[in-house]
Structures are given as C-alpha cells and as structure tokens.
Amino acid sequence: MAKQILVTGGLGFIGSHTVVELQNAGFDVVVIDDLSNTTLKVLDQITEITGTKPAFEQIDLRIKEDVKAFFDKYQIDGIIHFAAFKAVGESMHKPLDYYENNLGALVYLLQEMRDRKLDNFIFSSSCTVYGQADELPITEKAPVKKAESVYGNTKQIGEEIIEDATKAHDFKAIALRYFNPIGAHPTTKIGELPIGVPQNLIPFITQTAAGMRDELSVFGDDYNTPDGTAVRDYIHVVDLAKAHIAALQRLLDGNNKEKFEYFNVGTGTGSSVLEVINAFETANSLKLNYKIVDRRAGDITAAYADTTIANKELNWKTELSLETALKSAWEWQVKQK
Numbered sequence: 001m002a003k004q005i006l007v008t009g010g011l012g013f014i015g016s017h018t019v020v021e022l023q024n025a026g027f028d029v030v031v032i033d034d035l036s037n038t039t040l041k042v043l044d045q046i047t048e049i050t051g052t053k054p055a056f057e058q059i060d061l062r063i064k065e066d067v068k069a070f071f072d073k074y075q076i077d078g079i080i081h082f083a084a085f086k087a088v089g090e091s092m093h094k095p096l097d098y099y100e101n102n103l104g105a106l107v108y109l110l111q112e113m114r115d116r117k118l119d120n121f122i123f124s125s126s127c128t129v130y131g132q133a134d135e136l137p138i139t140e141k142a143p144v145k146k147a148e149s150v151y152g153n154t155k156q157i158g159e160e161i162i163e164d165a166t167k168a169h170d171f172k173a174i175a176l177r178y179f180n181p182i183g184a185h186p187t188t189k190i191g192e193l194p195i196g197v198p199q200n201l202i203p204f205i206t207q208t209a210a211g212m213r214d215e216l217s218v219f220g221d222d223y224n225t226p227d228g229t230a231v232r233d234y235i236h237v238v239d240l241a242k243a244h245i246a247a248l249q250r251l252l253d254g255n256n257k258e259k260f261e262y263f264n265v266g267t268g269t270g271s272s273v274l275e276v277i278n279a280f281e282t283a284n285s286l287k288l289n290y291k292i293v294d295r296r297a298g299d300i301t302a303a304y305a306d307t308t309i310a311n312k313e314l315n316w317k318t319e320l321s322l323e324t325a326l327k328s329a330w331e332w333q334v335k336q337k
C-alpha cells in the first residue's frame, strides 16, 4: 500500500515539482492549495507529466475547521508544507497577513498532527534565516541572524514552532533551507509563474529576454565580490524537489538523528548576477538588455551553501547545472505565450 503524502502549496513553483517527484517515487499525493498564487491548470500539467492526477482540495489553511475536515477525510503518512506567502518586499507592507498565513496555518497543521498522532513533517525553509553569514560557504552551524524581512522572520519562527512541537509531541520533522530555486521541469509543462512584476532574478531575466520587460536592472556592482555583483547559490528546482523526497524517506525510514533536523539545500557553488546573465546568454544564444543600478535595500553580498551535511545525511546531491537550469527557464518562458 503506497504511503499518502499531503503537499500544501502543491500547485506552486517548488510544490508542483515536488508532487511530480513524489509520484515518480511511488507515493500517493494529496494537494492542498488555496489558488491565491497559482492556477488549477498546474494540476493538469502535473497529471500530463506523470499520468496520475493527484487528489486536490482547495483549502485556505487559515480556516481551522477546514483543516480539521481535511484530516477527517484523508489518511496522511507525511506532510510537505510549502503553502506560504513568499514575497520579501510585500511582507514588509503586510506583516500581519504574513504572520497569520505563514504561521497560523503552520500551527493548525501541527495541531492536527498532534491530535491524530500523525508523523513526518517537512518544512519549506530558507537560507534567508542566515542573513549575511559571517563565513562562506554557509554550514548548518552558521548562526541564525535577526531576519531582515517579515518573510524571513516567518521562516525563522516557523522553524522554532516546529522544533518546540517535536519536543513536546510524538512526531519528527525536517526543515529544508533552500538557497535560490530556479529553472523549470524538462517537459516545460510546469515552471515558475510569477504574478505581476517578478521580484526574483531569473523570471526577470527571462521576461526581459522575451521582450516583456525593457531591460534588467542589476542591483549594484559595488559589492565585495569578484565582479562587484552579488553572489547566490542557484539550484535547479528539480534537484530541490528531489531533496524533499530524500528528506521524507529519511523520516519514513526512521533514519533521523534528532526529532527536528534542518539541512542546507543548494549546489554549493556561488554565482554572481553578471555570471548568471552571461551563462543565460551563452546557454540560450541571445543577448540580454541590462543596466547596473543602485543596490536593492535588504540584499546581502553573498550566500552559497556548504552541502556536506545534506549530501551525507540525505544521500542527495544536485545533478543539474546552472546552464541546464537557465535553458529550462528560457524554454518555459518561451512557452508562456
């Protein structure tokens, strides 16, 4: 009998890629999404890729009664929790919406796990918790620093809530601290669907290349980095999705060493904005229109992962290159006519 896994936010960018990998790994999947930042079309695309339509419930996880009703209906063997608001800038203008959605919903899910003696919780966290780390590459021992955004704070507090819950109750959890997820599924049936003006670098690059934006603004070239532009660890979303399967299997097999664990999920390689632009142009044989402008408030100079622990403990490592990710991002963009 296949294990049944709940994926909240399962029609989102990382969630949809994770649903595909869960189905590929033989799990039954139930998706919860409130459709606030995606469309039901993604469910059809997932079905086209894997041949199996995941069960789907449109639920706002801030409504406690609806969360309870879900667990009355489904027998769940594990939860992968993506559902959250995630726009850093927006979070500064709508802090209470972010705390209510990102933390309120989390508490309701954990209460159901407690009350129904469920187990195995995977949390979508972020390298944002480290702020500007003192040492690079960033290991899991790096201190969590005061969040620079409400969004980042919801990830920090979320981890603390989960850790406290695992100490008091009989379930175990893993937080995956993502670096910068990019790219799209090789079938180009699912990818990143930013609504409105993209905040993140890669969608802004692909929309500029597609003529939807006049030019890319490079936020600062006066950082203390080799070419002056900021450095990040860009991980292919399919590699990131597979890290969730590895983490879930660790919990299902009881191989966790603590009741609450966290792992850095990145490639281990840093790339500057200019390096990404050059790689994008080369991978896709095109020229990108960009200009250097002032730094963006709140940006850090550099962040890239030390992946030693994740590689060893999750028996997982990235397999897809930056170029592959940038090609898939462009192929996905071209399809978005």
Ligand code: WQD
Pocket: 088, 125, 126, 127, 128, 178, 179, 180, 181, 199, 200, 201, 202, 204, 216, 217, 218, 219, 220, 230, 231, 232, 273, 296, 299
């Ligand atoms: C990357 C680099 C920008 C846009 C985000 C989330 C964070 C986490 C990782 C989820 C930076 C530069 C960007 C543009 C630019 N996600 N840039 N021009 O800020 O590293 O982190 O992804 O957990 O929470 O905030 O990603 O893609 O916004 O920026 O020059 O138009 O590209 O300055 O150096 P970021 P990003």
